[in-house]
Amino acid sequence: MTTSPLPEKLNVLLVGTGGREHALAWRLSQSPHLGKLWVEPSANAGLLQFATACPEEFSLNRKYYLERWLIKEQIGFIIIGPEGPLAEGMVDALALPTRPIFGPTKAAARLEWDKAYAKSIMRQTSIPTAEGRVCTTLSAALTYVTERDEPCVVKATGLCAGKGVTVCRNATEAIAAVQKCMGTRAFGEAGDSVVIEERLEGQEVSILALVDGRTITLLDTCQDYKQVGEGDTGPNTGGMGAFCPTPLLSDSDMQAIARDVFVPAVDGLRRQGVEFRGVLFAGIMLTPAGPKVLEFNCRFGDPETQVLMARFRGDLLKTLWLTATGNLADADFGFDQRPACCVVVCSEGYPGPHPKGRTIQGLQMIDSASDSKAGDHWMFHGATKRDAAGKVATSGGRVVTATCLGSDLEDASGRATALAASVTFRGSFFRRDIGHRVLKSHKSMS
Numbered sequence: 001m002t003t004s005p006l007p008e009k010l011n012v013l014l015v016g017t018g019g020r021e022h023a024l025a026w027r028l029s030q031s032p033h034l035g036k037l038w039v040e041p042s043a044n045a046g047l048l049q050f051a052t053a054c055p056e057e058f059s060l061n062r063k064y065y066l067e068r069w070l071i072k073e074q075i076g077f078i079i080i081g082p083e084g085p086l087a088e089g090m091v092d093a094l095a096l097p098t099r100p101i102f103g104p105t106k107a108a109a110r111l112e113w114d115k116a117y118a119k120s121i122m123r124q125t126s127i128p129t130a131e132g133r134v135c136t137t138l139s140a141a142l143t144y145v146t147e148r149d150e151p152c153v154v155k156a157t158g159l160c161a162g163k164g165v166t167v168c169r170n171a172t173e174a175i176a177a178v179q180k181c182m183g184t185r186a187f188g189e190a191g192d193s194v195v196i197e198e199r200l201e202g203q204e205v206s207i208l209a210l211v212d213g214r215t216i217t218l219l220d221t222c223q224d225y226k227q228v229g230e231g232d233t234g235p236n237t238g239g240m241g242a243f244c245p246t247p248l249l250s251d252s253d254m255q256a257i258a259r260d261v262f263v264p265a266v267d268g269l270r271r272q273g274v275e276f277r278g279v280l281f282a283g284i285m286l287t288p289a290g291p292k293v294l295e296f297n298c299r300f301g302d303p304e305t306q307v308l309m310a311r312f313r314g315d316l317l318k319t320l321w322l323t324a325t326g327n328l329a330d331a332d333f334g335f336d337q338r339p340a341c342c343v344v345v346c347s348e349g350y351p352g353p354h355p356k357g358r359t360i361q362g363l364q365m366i367d368s369a370s371d372s373k374a375g376d377h378w379m380f381h382g383a384t385k386r387d388a389a390g391k392v393a394t395s396g397g398r399v400v401t402a403t404c405l406g407s408d409l410e411d412a413s414g415r416a417t418a419l420a421a422s423v424t425f426r427g428s429f430f431r432r433d434i435g436h437r438v439l440k441s442h443k444s445m446s
């Protein structure tokens, strides 16, 4: 552990290229401690407006080159956004006492990259979760789902960019999902074993906590709308929009979740000799029998980060540094009282195959998030790139995240939806009902 205090100026490398990283970079850029901010050359057009592209992608295959470059540019802190580099062991490979990294080691990130391992930790530590079984052969999985013949969820155990989970209504759908993972190997090695679990009902919440090895600080709770279609229909995506905070959980509910989920998870890892530092993110279903964990992630969520950063008040760089160096208890941050909502504008076809390279109109209205420290609306780029003519074009499925604060959730959702509508490209679409489940249940109570 490094005990070095936060330097007056710090050059930072932010690994990751999407909407989550744009939101983080924007808040980082407001820290008086930030020297030069570096990102990968494939970063989106929004990130590249106020960060410098490093000469090559960050891949551990080029570790020797990377280390020399980090020294040459005097990079003092690395922040890792996505799960891939964590699962690869980037923290293990590059962290030094004089150059901490925000993010867990490969062993700690296993909670995300191996769903069977996460399930075993949950069992050992009595964390409430869906009842389920790990199957390592196709025949065992097919027998299990056929005999159960009830709604279930089939999950590839490895990383699949949010696509490895199928929520099934009956045995026929479950058999197809198992065949996809283990028969045709649609997810490669990641689907060579599966977790099959009972299908839970309820509203989902995303609870993120900063963890420095010992101290656990829960952030305000978000709700992410995962399904592609309005009214929660169609296949799951990485997230079509989110809001924060949710009115569904009281302070005492949060204390219970800290006690029953986060503390046992961090302690369970520690008992195996693994220290967790970074963001621990529990996807939780609020079932009639109480909150149950659907999954753990070991990083900030996308698009949860966009709404969290819209409300974050404090020095983000300092907060992440204190977390990475084991001193989270010294951090001083809070959240704006106003709720935030975001709506993700996507490319036609997403989450399936989708076109790229379509010019985006309407971005110039709010082209950069960096200019509005005290603002109340932001357009965070996700999958955007400048084309040869310098125009911003689409480069993937989740293109931009329109993010707004509002006087209440209804206001924030309405404003984010209107902002999303101001951005267009051929085939663009977005959900107009982010927040609908909570808004409906609150209206019916009043």
Ligand code: AMP
Residues within 6 Å of the ligand: 130, 153, 155, 162, 165, 167, 197, 198, 199, 200, 201, 204, 226, 236, 283, 294, 295
């Ligand atoms: P995961 O990656 O495990 O969070 O799964 C992705 C999504 O699938 C979750 O956000 C839920 O919407 C859904 N899901 C996962 N597990 C279950 C479950 N046991 N019951 C119902 N839905 C689930």
Ligand code: GLY
Residues within 6 Å of the ligand: 224, 238, 239, 297, 300, 301, 302, 303, 304
């Ligand atoms: N929005 C869910 C995730 O980042 O995994």
